[in-house]
Amino acid sequence: MPMDLSPIDKAKFVAAKRAVDYVEDGMRVGLGTGSTAAWMVRCLGEIIREEGLNITGVPTSSRTADLARNVGINVISLDEAKWLDLTIDGADEFDADLNLIKGGGGALLQEKIVATASDRMIVIADVAKEVAALGAFPLPVEVIPFGWQTSKALIEETLVNMDVLGQNTTLRMNGDTPFVTDEGNYILDLHLRRISNARQLSLVMNQVPGVVENGLFLDICDVVVIGGGDGTVEVRDINEGTVEQDKMDFTESDNLFADL
Numbered sequence: 574m575p576m577d578l579s580p581i582d583k584a585k586f587v588a589a590k591r592a593v594d595y596v597e598d599g600m601r602v603g604l605g606t607g608s609t610a611a612w613m614v615r616c617l618g619e620i621i622r623e624e625g626l627n628i629t630g631v632p633t634s635s636r637t638a639d640l641a642r643n644v645g646i647n648v649i650s651l652d653e654a655k656w657l658d659l660t661i662d663g664a665d666e667f668d669a670d671l672n673l674i675k676g677g678g679g680a681l682l683q684e685k686i687v688a689t690a691s692d693r694m695i696v697i698a699d700v701a702k703e704v705a706a707l708g709a710f711p712l713p714v715e716v717i718p719f720g721w722q723t724s725k726a727l728i729e730e731t732l733v734n735m736d737v738l739g740q741n742t743t744l745r746m747n748g749d750t751p752f753v754t755d756e757g758n759y760i761l762d763l764h765l766r767r768i769s770n771a772r773q774l775s776l777v778m779n780q781v782p783g784v785v786e787n788g789l790f791l792d793i794c795d796v797v798v799i800g801g802g803d804g805t806v807e808v809r810d811i812n813e814g815t816v817e818q819d820k821m822d823f824t825e826s827d828n829l830f831a832d833l
């Protein structure tokens with residue numbers, strides 16, 4: 574009996590399930606963070622249990638580390654792994670060049686380090702994450718708590734100097750207190766609406782004192798697996814374009830749904 578999933582969760586699930594097909598025995602895999610990545614971690618745990626694969630996971634957040642251990646994935650740190658075969662992660666937006674905005678869940682720093690330490694990055698996303706131009710989703714920028722208001726003012730001044738219009742920067746909150754990342758930092762969300770020069774913006778943001786990293790992932794992603802609420806899956810490769818379009822039969826996933 575399948576669990577009663579909403580269309581958005583079905584979309585995330587089918588993307589995640591298709592993406593774990595890329596995982597082979599003996600691989601070291603970067604494990605992303607967020608609701609879509611959580612489906613992937615569960616699917617990975619499932620194939621490890623069912624097929625006895627020897628997979629080592631490097632999580633990108635404490636949340637993902639806890640989930641990975643719970644589903645039976647052998648978890649090590651990036652420094653122990655040193656280099657990864659593959660990272661599978663979600664995204665907040667992706668464009669036609671497979672450039673991304675990430676960090677909606679506040680894990681962008683570890684995610685960027687882990688993704689860039691991988692031979693390949695596969696992004697899993699529901700169809701709604703595709704955009705013509707990045708920027709409708711607020712761009713997360715991680716800053717150290719010391720002097721964060723100064724960093725915020727410098728970011729705003731920089732955006733004005735770059736002629737970025739409609740900008741507005743907010744400190745991410747968790748109730749009444751600032752949201753704190755796994756590294757003990759804060760997140761500033763840049764409400765830009767449309768980013769016209771992502772490369773320049775990324776470089777300039779990272780030069781502001783106090784900024785640790787920003788959520789633009791440029792030239793990092795190799796493949797996007799896009800899920801639809803009706804079970805459709807499209808695989809888009811950075812070099813080859815759309816390489817696969819399929820539709821998953823949900824009845825085939827009954828056992829997996831029951832386990833999740």
Ligand SMILES: O=C[C@H](O)[C@H](O)[C@H](O)COP(=O)(O)O
Binds near residue numbers: 607
């Ligand atoms: O910090 C969080 C990550 O970048 C997530 O991968 C991103 O926010 C997408 O999350 P979700 O799959 O929940 O939409």
